[in-house]
Amino acid sequence: xxxxxxxxxxxxxxxxxxxxxxxxxxxxxxxxxxxxxxxxxxxxxxxxxxxxxxxxxxxxxxxxxxxxxxxxxxxxxxxxxxxxxxxxxxxxxxxxxxxxxxxxxxxxxxxxxxxxxxxxxxxxxxxxxxxxxxxxxxxxxxxxxxxxxxxxxxxxxxxxxxxxxxxxxxxxxxxxxxxxxxxxxxxxxxxxxxxxxxxxxxxxxxxxxxxxxxxxxxxxxxxxxxxxxxxxxxxxxxxxxxxxxxxxxxxxxxxxxxxxxxxxxxxxxxxxxxxxxxxxxxxxxxxxxxxxxxxxxxxxxxxxxxxxxxxxxxxxxxxxxxxxxxxxxxxxxxxxxxxxxxxxxxxxxxxxxxxxxxxxxxxxxxxxxxxxxxxxxxxxxxxxxxxx
Amino acid sequence: xxxxxxxxxxxxxxxxxxxxxxxxxxxxxxxxxxxxxxxxxxxxxxxxxxxxxxxxxxxxxxxxxxxxxxxxxxxxxxxxxxxxxxxxxxxxxxxxxxxxxxxxxxxxxxxxxxxxxxxxxxxxxxxxxxxxxxxxxxxxxxxxxxxxxxxxxxxxxxxxxxxxxxxxxxxxxxxxxxxxxxxxxxxxxxxxxxxxxxxxxxxxxxxxxxxxxxxxxxxxxxxxxxxxxxxxxxxxxxxxxxxxxxxxxxxxxxxxxxxxxxxxxxxxxxxxxxxxxxxxxxxxxxxxxxxxxxxxxxxxxxxxxxxxxxxxxxxxxxxxxxxxxxxxxxxxxxxxxxxxxxxxxxxxxxxxxxxxxxxxxxxxxxxxxxxxxxxxxxxxxxxxxxxx
Numbered sequence: 207x208x209x210x211x212x213x214x215x216x217x218x219x220x221x222x223x224x225x226x227x228x229x230x231x232x233x234x235x236x237x238x239x240x241x242x243x244x245x246x247x248x249x250x251x252x253x254x255x256x257x258x259x260x261x262x263x264x265x266x267x268x269x270x271x272x273x274x275x276x277x278x279x280x281x282x283x284x285x286x287x288x289x290x291x292x293x294x295x296x297x298x299x300x301x302x303x304x305x306x307x308x309x310x311x312x313x314x315x316x317x318x319x320x321x322x323x324x325x326x327x328x329x330x331x332x333x334x335x336x337x338x339x340x341x342x343x344x345x346x347x348x349x350x351x352x353x354x355x356x357x358x359x360x361x362x363x364x365x366x367x368x369x370x371x372x373x374x375x376x377x378x379x380x381x382x383x384x385x386x387x388x389x390x391x392x393x394x395x396x397x398x399x400x401x402x403x404x405x406x407x408x409x410x411x412x413x414x415x416x417x418x419x420x421x422x423x424x425x426x427x428x429x430x431x432x433x434x435x436x437x438x439x440x441x442x443x444x445x446x447x448x449x450x451x452x453x454x455x456x457x458x459x460x461x462x463x464x465x466x467x468x469x470x471x472x473x474x475x476x477x478x479x480x481x482x483x484x485x486x487x488x489x490x491x492x493x494x495x496x497x498x499x500x501x502x503x504x505x506x507x508x509x510x511x512x513x514x515x516x517x518x519x520x521x522x523x524x525x526x527x528x529x530x531x532x533x534x535x536x537x538x539x540x541x542x543x544x545x546x547x548x549x550x551x552x553x554x555x556x557x558x559x560x561x562x563x564x565x566x567x568x569x570x571x572x573x574x575x576x577x578x579x580x581x582x583x584x585x586x587x588x589x590x591x592x593x594x
Numbered sequence: 595x596x597x598x599x600x601x602x603x604x605x606x607x608x609x610x611x612x613x614x615x616x617x618x619x620x621x622x623x624x625x626x627x628x629x630x631x632x633x634x635x636x637x638x639x640x641x642x643x644x645x646x647x648x649x650x651x652x653x654x655x656x657x658x659x660x661x662x663x664x665x666x667x668x669x670x671x672x673x674x675x676x677x678x679x680x681x682x683x684x685x686x687x688x689x690x691x692x693x694x695x696x697x698x699x700x701x702x703x704x705x706x707x708x709x710x711x712x713x714x715x716x717x718x719x720x721x722x723x724x725x726x727x728x729x730x731x732x733x734x735x736x737x738x739x740x741x742x743x744x745x746x747x748x749x750x751x752x753x754x755x756x757x758x759x760x761x762x763x764x765x766x767x768x769x770x771x772x773x774x775x776x777x778x779x780x781x782x783x784x785x786x787x788x789x790x791x792x793x794x795x796x797x798x799x800x801x802x803x804x805x806x807x808x809x810x811x812x813x814x815x816x817x818x819x820x821x822x823x824x825x826x827x828x829x830x831x832x833x834x835x836x837x838x839x840x841x842x843x844x845x846x847x848x849x850x851x852x853x854x855x856x857x858x859x860x861x862x863x864x865x866x867x868x869x870x871x872x873x874x875x876x877x878x879x880x881x882x883x884x885x886x887x888x889x890x891x892x893x894x895x896x897x898x899x900x901x902x903x904x905x906x907x908x909x910x911x912x913x914x915x916x917x918x919x920x921x922x923x924x925x926x927x928x929x930x931x932x933x934x935x936x937x938x939x940x941x942x943x944x945x946x947x948x949x950x951x952x953x954x955x956x957x958x959x960x961x962x963x964x965x966x967x968x969x970x971x972x973x974x975x976x977x978x979x980x981x982x
Contacts, residue, residue: 211912212912223755224750224755225754225755228750228751228752231751232620232751232752331756333756334756339758339760340756340757340758340759340760341754341756341757341758341761342758343754343756359911362612362616363616363619363620364616364620364752366613366729366731367611367612367613368719368721368722368728368729368731369728369729370727370728370729370730370758370761371728372727372728372760373729373758373761523747523751524599524600
């Protein structure tokens with residue numbers, strides 16, 4: 207809203223958060239999507255690469271901004287310094303969804319913060335990683351590529367005129383805590399994370415998402431995010447989550463089909479980590495019947511072509527829709543965002559043409575145990591399309 | 595956003611809250627403004643009348659919705675039953691900004707609630723009058739004229755995906771308090787208000803906004819809002835506010851040029867009311883030098899014609915602007931909302947043509963002590979216009 211006028215292009219990764227899609231709806235900007243890199247082993251999306259961005263910028267030199275997710279939910283960081291340099295070479299701003307990275311500034315062993323890497327704006331969910339209350343977030347701005355007046359004007363269009371003093375005070379308290387004790391708190395958090403990683407890694411049948419050396423879309427890892435692959439035990443991340451929560455007193459942050467991601471934060475204690483390690487030892491010793499096999503999907507993700515968009519997200523939400531069966535939907539314009547987990551990359555965005563290839567892919571991943579999100583019928587019997 | 599498509603017309607009072615203007619910017623709807631009735635004695639805007647609405651509906655039978663403010667900040671209620679009937683005769687929904695009326699449902703001596711009067715949707719600032727925390731509000735929906743799915747979709751475009759549980763819990767606590775004790779709490783509040791009104795009315799030099807009999811735009815009064823006119827004492831509401839706050843331990847809710855409005859709520863005690871009465875007795879006994887004389891303005895308000903709009907609010911905010919001197923701005927398109935208090939009715943809306951008549955009016959009210967809000971230069975040396 208603050209950066210694009212209606213019809214302006216903005217470059218985004220295909221797996222951008224739904225709040226950015228809402229921004230497209232409100233502004234009328236045209237998304238130019240880049241597929242993030244994909245890890246077939248862990249069934250995880252990485253960042254976009256500088257190469258992919260360069261190709262896209264060459265094809266769309268009129269783009270008004272680039273937006274990236276940094277880090278991902280699993281703590282995966284792309285090559286943000288190269289991305290920022292490239293973006294600025296085109297004289298446009300880099301907007302960073304740094305929702306999961308509010309702690310990066312406070313310890314040298316954490317990845318670079320978006321601002322220190324050259325981002326023009328970084329939006330952080332201060333409540334996710336630091337001590338602010340749920341809903342409390344910060345928007346950080348630097349440099350001269352963005353107009354602060356325009357940003358505060360845009361915020362007025364979407365924010366309450368009666369802000370909560372409690373939430374604001376909690377932001378200030380979180381800021382103070384990190385300003386005074388940030389490095390020591392993060393040292394302790396990193397040590398707890400290390401302990402968890404080292405112990406869980408040794409448990410038979412489990413694997414941990416680690417960072418060895420830079421690869422495309424994976425340039426650094428926030429090790430306070432712990433992603434544990436459980437599918438070799440013969441159960442899905444969702445099933446493991448039920449056992450961990452129901453029987454072992456452990457709550458994962460994000461269970462998915464093959465793995466679960468845990469957050470280790472300044473609020474955790476050694477006892478928490480010991481409980482986590484112990485729970486995984488018990489989980490791994492249980493007998494599980496093999497139910498999910500996603501290996502077939504792995505090769506496909508990169509085959510799915512970028513959808514052809516006939517309507518902008520804004521045009522789509524103001525168009526009359528109808529609900530049709532899957533067979534009847536081919537060649538129609540999707541009114542919905544349809545995103546299977548894994549891989550967590552939308553197959554259809556609002557306004558894109560539904561192809562038989564994309565439907566076949568969605569049906570396959572559903573059969574293999576993936577979940578579809580974003581759409582009204584998550585069993586995918588029907589789909590909402592723009593009325594012809 | 596949930597009711598209008600881009601280009602759709604919506605009928606609104608000219609003194610609608612800025613959040614509704616934000617709604618016009620986000621949706622691209624075209625406002626059809628109605629001037630509210632105006633009280634020359636108290637310098638106060640009332641509601642719009644059913645007659646004015648009927649004329650507007652006849653002129654714009656393609657309008658998609660009517661929105662009203664009910665009650666006003668001062669507790670003034672228009673003839674909402676007639677307005678709802680008339681709106682529904684055109685088969686369109688009535689949206690009510692009931693920010694100041696969340697308590698109406700809970701006592702027979704308060705005005706009718708918007709929903710009981712037939713509104714299709716009512717938005718209440720539960721934090722203003724009831725016990726919820728600041729920022730916590732409710733949207734109430736009834737009937738079949740509005741699509742609940744569409745409303746929740748529109749909310750997703752402007753709300754956080756991480757709602758505050760504390761604010762939500764405070765809404766539920768406020769709801770429970772009123773469900774269990776609402777009538778007795780409101781009985782007590784109404785008695786406190788009555789005591790304040792009866793005592794302050796008798797103080798020489800003060801006048802109180804009362805309801806005697808229905809007049810256009812003023813059909814009922816929430817007597818828990820106490821508006822005290824102080825200008826006959828020879829001081830403005832702003833000056834009275836400074837004395838009350840600085841010397842007498844009393845905080846007004848809304849001081850304006852001629853009067854101050856106080857809120858009496860379920861949180862007040864007899865001691866509060868006694869302090870308020872006592873403070874006004876002292877204020878009235880002080881010597882004040884006469885500074886403001888707004889009587890000249892009184893006749894003008896109704897003369898100001900509805901501005902001619904060349905751009906919708908949405909088109910305006912996406913157009914390039916420049917800042918020019920007042921003289922150079924005549925016949926330009928205003929990029930700003932410019933609203934003098936009193937009377938609190940915008941003279942210029944974003945997208946409207948600036949006329950020499952409207953500038954002359956604004957300069958007069960400024961000279962007489964009014965304050966201009968909404969624009970970047972509140973001294974009105976310059977004005978932001980759309981670049982030609």
